[in-house]
Amino acid sequence: MKILVTGATGFVGRNVVRQLAEAGVDVRATTRRPEGRHGFPAHVEVAGADLDRPQTLLPALEGVEALYLFPVEATARAVVELAREAGVRRIVDLSAASVSVGLHVNPVEAVVEESGLEWTHVRPAGFMANMLQLWAPMVRAERVVRYPFADEPANLVHEADIAAVAVKALLEDGHHGRAYTITGPASWTVREQVEAIASALGEPVRYEEVTREEARRLLKAQGGFAAEAADLMLGFSDYDGSAAGGADGYSDQDWSALERPWPDLEQVLGRPGRTYAEWARDHAEDFR
Structure with a gap:
């Protein structure tokens, strides 16, 4: 074939x-x-x-x-x-x-x-790899991640x-x-994701929670994918490019069903999905 x-x-x-x-x-x-x-x-x-x-x-x-x-x-x-x-x-x-x-x-x-x-x-579900384009420039330059949603869970997949x-x-x-x-096997908050990246690097990585507006400004300044994806990733727009509904950007969309693990991956592969910690170790050099 x-x-x-x-x-x-x-x-x-x-x-x-x-x-x-x-x-x-x-x-x-x-x-x-x-x-x-x-x-x-x-x-x-x-x-x-x-x-x-x-x-x-x-x-x-x-x-x-x-x-x-x-x-x-x-x-x-x-x-x-x-x-x-x-x-x-x-x-x-x-x-x-x-x-x-x-x-x-x-x-x-x-x-x-x-x-x-x-x-x-x-x-x-959301790609763990998106963080290579959103956060890796910050981590490489300053060992910091500036992003909102500190303790909101998200299910991401390797x-x-x-x-x-x-x-x-x-x-x-x-x-x-x-x-x-x-989906991945579990949800991870932004704070937990940053901790996993720090652990993979073996170095401290500081997390600074910022507003959506400040994060948008920072990502737009990075250019490339970060600038293009900022409005969607931060909830300023929906998938069709239209403005998202409420103050948090997500009031018209219910994402809760994607926070839990779905069984499909394990049924197809016969094993659980890789964790965010595993992903961070796989990409440690990209953040270094």
Whole structure:
């Protein structure tokens, strides 16, 4: 089986590529910049393609039986149709746990379901890895995290666990027509997350609780993903980009159902998900 991985340089996609390669699968990874290896295993084929321009995927789809689909709503229908015409028989798409609890609608899921191909939706809760882009610059520069929500619990999931569920669905039968809600094994407060990062570093990391407005200013100043995601992460906007309802940013959305662990990950993998402390140890050098 040849498997095509789109979004292959992202947090989850990179892990999908690595885990498939470790399983001995014939993997082709797409990137807009194929001239670099991007840390992929040596025997992984790297193909140039851009999901924003679906026709660029045609060479990469040749001989492919299964597709890991990174969701780009604007071009999803064209990408899925090209995959179907190329002979792809199975699609596993990356979605979000917010869909499972009715807080978000992902049109990409509908496109995949309508394709007539085997499909599986992987719906992760918040990424632990987001903190690499939100907090790591602060930790590297000053050994401090300035952020609100000190003692509010959040269930976050290790990107390698999200990938492991996707890999199972790509390689094994029995996952067609399933939507897996992927969470971590427990919720962690911001204060506890910072403590876990400090423990992984073996150095003190100070936590300073700030208002949402101050955190927004700090993240916007960082630029990149932090600036782009600040309004959503801090509750100033909803998934559709509209302003969130109340003073705390969350009054119109009930996230409590995603604070508890869901059983899907353990049912698929036969083991619990990795904890935040494990994730922090895995990424200690990124914070150092």
